[in-house]
């Protein structure tokens with residue numbers, strides 16, 4: 518349960534940024550591990566890549582692209598907040614970051630299926 | 631008499647109030663009559679005057695000027711003298727606790743010392759650049775720095791933002807939104823001669839760079855100030871001075 522003093526859109530934006538960052542941290546070592554197969558065991562890499570034909574894996578990829586996009590756009594929002602003159606439209610900016618991330622990851626998904 | 635303005639139907643609400651002698655504590659329930667126009671401070675005062683005279687709480691002005699009446703109401707920090715019951719009552723229930731992130735002296739009275747100590751630590755004090763023999767400096771109300779200071783100056787030291795802030799909760803050294811907001815007003819005071827010491831003070835451990843920009847302070851500040859914007863200003867100034875000092 519999210520505690521009452523946290524229940525506002527910009528705190529959720531913070532949460533999304535944090536969770537996406539942590540999820541990417543968990544993903545990256547795995548990503549490099551699999552990529553390393555290209556050098557060490559190319560057959561295994563090919564086997565692994567065949568997995569990506571499954572819809573469920575495509576969905577997971579959609580999630581991954583979404584995480585990346587939300588972390589990028591959310592990060593840009595924070596940079597703007599800290600280094601540009603203050604904008605009173607903070608909630609709109611956070612919502613735009615989410616919308617842009619859905620756009621990017623949705624487009625990716627439609628291209629992939 | 632106390633019931634002159636009670637609602638005609640005699641409806642009451644369930645109020646849970648935090649009772650504590652400073653160490654530990656527990657909630658105590660009270661049935662409090664509902665009134666047409668009633669603030670949280672009215673509710674707490676009703677309990678103290680009619681149900682339990684040992685209940686301790688703090689207030690002074692009752693009109694949102696002094697900043698002494700802030701408490702947690704249903705888990706959110708509020709200035710109780712200007713918060714209407716109607717606005718926050720949920721399922722006919724209210725929970726009233728002392729402000730978060732501060733030690734409790736008794737019941738609803740938080741110890742404000744750490745809050746004000748941090749104002750001093752953040753160099754939230756004016757450093758004069760002139761003597762009384764000098765002429766008073768004319769500052770235009772349209773000067774960009776003055777405009778910036780104006781946006782942040784109406785703080786009533788209520789510590790609502792301090793109680794709303796997760797970083798204050800997680801890091802006991804964090805100076806907090808109000809102290810940093812105050813520091814920012816002084817960074818925009820042309821008459822102030824302490825800009826460098828203040829920048830050092832706000833960029834130390836626990837300073838402005840700890841802020842996660844969650845803006846809970848902005849969400850709850852009863853005077854609609856924007857500590858996050860002030861802190862962003864400090865972050866920019868410290869970044870600038872970092873490069874200045876290196877060349």
Ligand code: SF4
Nearest residue numbers: 795841842844845847
């Ligand atoms: S924006 Fe900064 S000061 Fe305000 S509540 Fe969040 S962490 Fe605290």
Ligand code: SF4
Nearest residue numbers: 785786788789791851
């Ligand atoms: S900044 Fe707002 S919430 Fe914080 S102490 Fe000042 S008036 Fe209260």
Ligand code: FES
Nearest residue numbers: 692694697699711
């Ligand atoms: S009693 Fe003074 S601000 Fe509430």
